[in-house]
Amino acid sequence: MPADDAWFGDALLFQWGTREALVGRYGECYYFDFTRQFISQIGEDDDAMFQLTCQLQYELTADLRAVETVNSWCSSVKALPEFKAFALGHPALSAVAGRPARTVEFYFTGRMTV
Numbered sequence: 001m002p003a004d005d006a007w008f009g010d011a012l013l014f015q016w017g018t019r020e021a022l023v024g025r026y027g028e029c030y031y032f033d034f035t036r037q038f039i040s041q042i043g044e045d046d047d048a049m050f051q052l053t054c055q056l057q058y059e060l061t062a063d064l065r066a067v068e069t070v071n072s073w074c075s076s077v078k079a080l081p082e083f084k085a086f087a088l089g090h091p092a093l094s095a096v097a098g099r100p101a102r103t104v105e106f107y108f109t110g111r112m113t114v
Contacts, residue, residue, distance in 0.1 A: 011037045012083060016092035017069020018060060029057040029103075030064035032096050034087075038110075050110030056101040067095050 013035040018028055033055040058064060070092075074083035087093065 010039055012074040012080075013037065013071060014074075014083070014087045014090075015071035016090075017067060018065055019069070028060050030060050030067070030096070032056045032058070032092060050108065052108050053105070055105045056096065057103040057105070058096055058099055059102050064095055067092055 013033070015033045015035070016031060019031055020028060033053060035051050035053040038050040038052070072083070072086065074080060
């Protein structure tokens with residue numbers, strides 16, 4: 001992230017909960033996801049946005065199903081310490097601690113226009 005809010009246009013997304021998994025391979029899963037959204041100085045609207053995502057998917061169990069599906073954004077450098085404490089102390093993280101992920105996805109999305 002940039003050092004100050006003067007250049008800040010990026011964001012961090014922390015999301016978790018229950019969703020459809022890989023169609024044809026298995027049904028619902030519990031997912032735990034961190035995404036960094038970059039906003040380029042080149043391009044406009046959606047053409048300027050890129051996302052780097054790391055998502056872990058877990059076999060859905062009763063205790064994971066009980067964790068509410070939610071997301072939380074951090075859109076300023078000033079809010080970063082509070083966002084970090086929120087994410088690292090959240091029950092969504094402790095719910096998956098020590099469990100092997102069924103699938104780990106790490107990908108970059110966006111369109112580059114010049």
